[in-house]
Amino acid sequence: MTTSTPAKAPSRWERLRDSFLWYSFKRDRTAQLCLAVFICLVIAAFSAPLLAPTDPYDLAQIDILASELPPFWIDGADPMYTLGTDAQGRDLWSIILYGTRVSLLIGFGAVALQALLGVTFGLMAGYLGGRVDAFLMRLADIQLSFSTLMVAIVVGAVVKATMGSAFYSQYAVLMLILIIGLAEWPQYARTVRASVLAEKNKEYVDAARVMGLRSKRIMFRHVLPNTLSPIFVISTVQIANAIISEAALSFLGLGMPETHPSLGSLIKAGFDYIQSGSWWITLIPGAVLVVLVLSINLLGDWLRDVMNPRLYKG
Amino acid sequence: MIAFLIKRLMHAILVMFVISVLAFAIQDNLGDPVQQMVGQSVPESEREAIRERLGLNDPFLVQYVRFAKNAVQGDFGYSYFYREPALEVIARHLPATLELVFAATLIIVLFSVPIGVYSAIKPRSPVSRFFMGASIIGISIPVFLTAILLIQVFSIGITVSLFPESTGWGAWLNAALSTQGNMPSFGRGYDLVHVVGHWDTNLVTWDGLKHLVLPAVSLASIMLPLFIRLIRAEMMEVLQSEYVKYARAKGISMRRVYFVHALKNTMLPVITVGGVQIGTMVAYTILTETVFQWPGMGLMFLDAINRADIPLIVTYLMIVGVIFVVTNTIVDLIYGFVNPTVKLTGKPA
Numbered sequence: 001m002t003t004s005t006p007a008k009a010p011s012r013w014e015r016l017r018d019s020f021l022w023y024s025f026k027r028d029r030t031a032q033l034c035l036a037v038f039i040c041l042v043i044a045a046f047s048a049p050l051l052a053p054t055d056p057y058d059l060a061q062i063d064i065l066a067s068e069l070p071p072f073w074i075d076g077a078d079p080m081y082t083l084g085t086d087a088q089g090r091d092l093w094s095i096i097l098y099g100t101r102v103s104l105l106i107g108f109g110a111v112a113l114q115a116l117l118g119v120t121f122g123l124m125a126g127y128l129g130g131r132v133d134a135f136l137m138r139l140a141d142i143q144l145s146f147s148t149l150m151v152a153i154v155v156g157a158v159v160k161a162t163m164g165s166a167f168y169s170q171y172a173v174l175m176l177i178l179i180i181g182l183a184e185w186p187q188y189a190r191t192v193r194a195s196v197l198a199e200k201n202k203e204y205v206d207a208a209r210v211m212g213l214r215s216k217r218i219m220f221r222h223v224l225p226n227t228l229s230p231i232f233v234i235s236t237v238q239i240a241n242a243i244i245s246e247a248a249l250s251f252l253g254l255g256m257p258e259t260h261p262s263l264g265s266l267i268k269a270g271f272d273y274i275q276s277g278s279w280w281i282t283l284i285p286g287a288v289l290v291v292l293v294l295s296i297n298l299l300g301d302w303l304r305d306v307m308n309p310r311l312y313k314g
Numbered sequence: 315m316i317a318f319l320i321k322r323l324m325h326a327i328l329v330m331f332v333i334s335v336l337a338f339a340i341q342d343n344l345g346d347p348v349q350q351m352v353g354q355s356v357p358e359s360e361r362e363a364i365r366e367r368l369g370l371n372d373p374f375l376v377q378y379v380r381f382a383k384n385a386v387q388g389d390f391g392y393s394y395f396y397r398e399p400a401l402e403v404i405a406r407h408l409p410a411t412l413e414l415v416f417a418a419t420l421i422i423v424l425f426s427v428p429i430g431v432y433s434a435i436k437p438r439s440p441v442s443r444f445f446m447g448a449s450i451i452g453i454s455i456p457v458f459l460t461a462i463l464l465i466q467v468f469s470i471g472i473t474v475s476l477f478p479e480s481t482g483w484g485a486w487l488n489a490a491l492s493t494q495g496n497m498p499s500f501g502r503g504y505d506l507v508h509v510v511g512h513w514d515t516n517l518v519t520w521d522g523l524k525h526l527v528l529p530a531v532s533l534a535s536i537m538l539p540l541f542i543r544l545i546r547a548e549m550m551e552v553l554q555s556e557y558v559k560y561a562r563a564k565g566i567s568m569r570r571v572y573f574v575h576a577l578k579n580t581m582l583p584v585i586t587v588g589g590v591q592i593g594t595m596v597a598y599t600i601l602t603e604t605v606f607q608w609p610g611m612g613l614m615f616l617d618a619i620n621r622a623d624i625p626l627i628v629t630y631l632m633i634v635g636v637i638f639v640v641t642n643t644i645v646d647l648i649y650g651f652v653n654p655t656v657k658l659t660g661k662p663a
Contacts (some may be wrong), residue, residue, distance in 0.1 A: 142328075142329050142332060145329065145590070145593075145638055145639070145642050146593075146597075146635075146638055147593070147594035147596075147597040147598075149594075149597045149598070150594070150596070150597035150634070153597065153600060154631060157615075157619040157627065158340050158627075160619070161619060161622050161624070161627070240454070244456045247456050247458075248456060248457075248458065248601055251456075251458050251601065251604075252600065252601065252604060252616060253616075253620070254619075264456075267458070267459065267462070271462055271605070274462065274465065274466060274470065275470065277470075279466055279470075282462055283462070283463070283466065286459045286462065286463075289456065289459065290451075290454055290455050290459065293454040293455075293456075294450070294451060294454035297450055297453060297454050298450060301450065
């Protein structure tokens, strides 16, 4: 079958430039600032090996005698360590860069898994209906009637107890992605299902069905693209939530080990020294975590206002 | 109404069944109880005999039924660490957690309603803008970090020397921004008053309340912004509705319109979300109690995990499951009573 394109279709970039999204972004200072901060953090985190003056994973570069040094603006600081050192003598600036990378990696990974599970189940529940719908939504209800954090803590605890802490900390990144991904899929499933229900009685779906296309193709190629904007909006909030969940799990000792810390495990490690006055070990990683999550949340707020999708209201 | 009630109860029973199966599967798969009971020198044949006597060779279903039967009668086995019935250990730790959740709920209700209503009535006022900004910052700070900040500020104290001490205003600003740091940040204190059974209360002595303040504030900090935003959004929606316009047109005083007519309908969805969130707070108590070493269920659970105290872990899961299911069911029932338009039988409208 040959198709003749009428005139030249606008490129993706041109479509973006003409869209309301771009227009509102150009006028919203908060959104611009947040995106800038977020991109800076992501770039800094993923180029950590280039930016960090020391490699915190390399034991040879750690000097235990230089532990608990304060950041540069406090008396007694060593100019070699800009933000001071932690209790093991690791350079705080380096370890924060590496830690942010771990946090972001887990955040993105977990949200990708949630989206994969949630979108698939949500599409199936909404499009197929009937027993599949009843089963999946009841499952989602049960899981959501617990807090997602509770589910993550319990699963983390059980997995750790079953497999032993050595194994668990070896595969901690993977484990955390799996745990947080499994704990939060119902959020996606509900949102997707709600918009599929709104879409599936429209004429283009009937047309596709009459043409004899398979359900799978209709679901993923025809219905899914029309449910993308709510997915997009909750994804931002979910990334922020996943990063907070990871930090919480690590803070409880169910997450990243202290040898490969995320922001959460840095906060946990520093908390033991807060009573002795070394507040920077815990509060500086904490500030980075808050800035990261806050910029994502504000971006999510802005996106929700712009796209204004009818989100599933619990 | 009866059909709705039965449907809710069925749902609750189903959820409890799923939880109990999961809990049992955890117990079944974690370690070998015989290995923990006998020494290395015991021969395999004798181990097999013990296994047979304890019923560990029975099919999964038979073992599960036995477990469920015991659980219903309140027998969850013995905690390895405390060497007493697991339920007894939980009962000892439960009051501390409940008091914490109660205090946090009180803070949330006292602050979220006035702030939420005010920022819905005057969405453009600087005060509302401040609260909206503060609430999104509040959402972005994890609860354990709030707790650590509170400890740093109110328990350890901060000394500010940012401004020149020589000038009068500099010294004044430094003093104003510095904090003393004499709030307790550890445990429940010793000035507890015994009420009944395992329940010692923090709520009636000055020292007890002082110990309660920081943990309760940090537990409340996670929910307060959510509720402010929720109440504001619902209130703004209600204020747009016809009946509010009518009440206004009739010349009823604005105070009465806001607080009698509009607030009632605002609170409907807030009740649903609120009830569920009270259950959710149980999860956050794990974090708060860890930071403040508050001797409640959450801290006990975390210790149980670190000690691989499996009966205690399983019991905690079951009890928390009951708490979640009960709060959710009660909330649904209350909602059904308060809002008669709710589709009672769950049939699609």
